Amino acid sequence: MGSPRRHRADAVYLNPDDHLAEWQSRAQRTADAGLELAQRLQQVSATAQSSNSDVRVTVDHAGGLSGLALADHAMRLAPDELSRLIVATSQAAQARLAQHVADLVTRLHGADSPTADFVADAYAEAFPEPDPDDDAGYGRR
Numbered sequence: 771m772g773s774p775r776r777h778r779a780d781a782v783y784l785n786p787d788d789h790l791a792e793w794q795s796r797a798q799r800t801a802d803a804g805l806e807l808a809q810r811l812q813q814v815s816a817t818a819q820s821s822n823s824d825v826r827v828t829v830d831h832a833g834g835l836s837g838l839a840l841a842d843h844a845m846r847l848a849p850d851e852l853s854r855l856i857v858a859t860s861q862a863a864q865a866r867l868a869q870h871v872a873d874l875v876t877r878l879h880g881a882d883s884p885t886a887d888f889v890a891d892a893y894a895e896a897f898p899e900p901d902p903d904d905d906a907g908y909g910r911r
Contacts, residue, residue, distance in 0.1 A: 807878055814870050818862035820855055827859045829867050833897055835860060864897035
């Protein structure tokens with residue numbers, strides 16, 4: 771049942787059951803890989819710290835704020851300066867998140883994978899690298 775049937779000397783015809791089984795197997799592997807990616811993405815986070823150590827921000831897998839630590843001396847900053855520093859440090863953490871996600875999907879799906887490209891590009895677009903000329907006082911950790 772599982773062997774190819776030959777009708778002509780130069781043609782190989784697969785049994786339809788074998789073809790369906792192979793398609794089902796590929797579909798299951800794709801679904802399993804998608805589930806694993808989704809589960810691992812839920813665990814990804816990233817942290818950045820301002821260059822003067824006043825602010826430390828952690829973002830979750832979606833780029834949302836999940837942690838904020840302010841040093842005592844941060845309270846001496848003017849409110850608008852502290853706000854800008856928090857936002858800039860958050861953006862640095864989000865950009866780091868995009869890189870962590872790109873690394874993860876590349877490890878799971880391979881560097882040439884359309885899935886890896888799509889997910890990495892989506893995160894990079896949503897969370898671009900901050901402008902290095904924007905002197906907001908953040909730094910990478």
